[in-house]
Amino acid sequence: MHAFAKPSRLLRFSLWTSALLVGLALQPFPPSQSYAQGMSNMGGMSSKGTATASGIGTITALNASNHKVTIDHGPIPAIKWPAMKMEFPVAPSVDLSKLKAGDRVTFTLSGSNNSYTVQSIGVAK
Numbered sequence: 361m362h363a364f365a366k367p368s369r370l371l372r373f374s375l376w377t378s379a380l381l382v383g384l385a386l387q388p389f390p391p392s393q394s395y396a397q398g399m400s401n402m403g404g405m406s407s408k409g410t411a412t413a414s415g416i417g418t419i420t421a422l423n424a425s426n427h428k429v430t431i432d433h434g435p436i437p438a439i440k441w442p443a444m445k446m447e448f449p450v451a452p453s454v455d456l457s458k459l460k461a462g463d464r465v466t467f468t469l470s471g472s473n474n475s476y477t478v479q480s481i482g483v484a485k
């Protein structure tokens with residue numbers, strides 16, 4: 361009696377597996393698919409509050425009047441960034457007058473989520 365009340369372990373396992381596969385199939389593409397599209401799609405930064413990180417890269421453009429710098433930077437593991445080229449606002453205290461496009465630089469950032477400001481920058485030794 362009650363033979364149908366409890367599915368076999370095998371049946372329950374296969375049901376669970378099917379549900380898992382359906383769940384995986386419905387997931388959107390991971391953020392890595394859209395890194396090339398720019399900062400708005402960068403993923404992995406779910407932590408709250410301000411983070412600081414340092415990076416290295418090459419200046420591709422300087423916007424002195426707006427105090428911004430575009431850097432083709434390498435990966436920054438501290439904030440889970442892949443290598444990419446992007447424009448950063450630069451803190452008012454930072455002197456950009458000695459830098460130029462093409463310079464290889466090290467820099468530090470502070471900020472949160474996808475909004476980071478360059479706090480220091482200098483030609484890499």
Ligand SMILES: [Cu+2]
Pocket residue numbers: 399441444445446
């Ligand atoms: Cu970036």
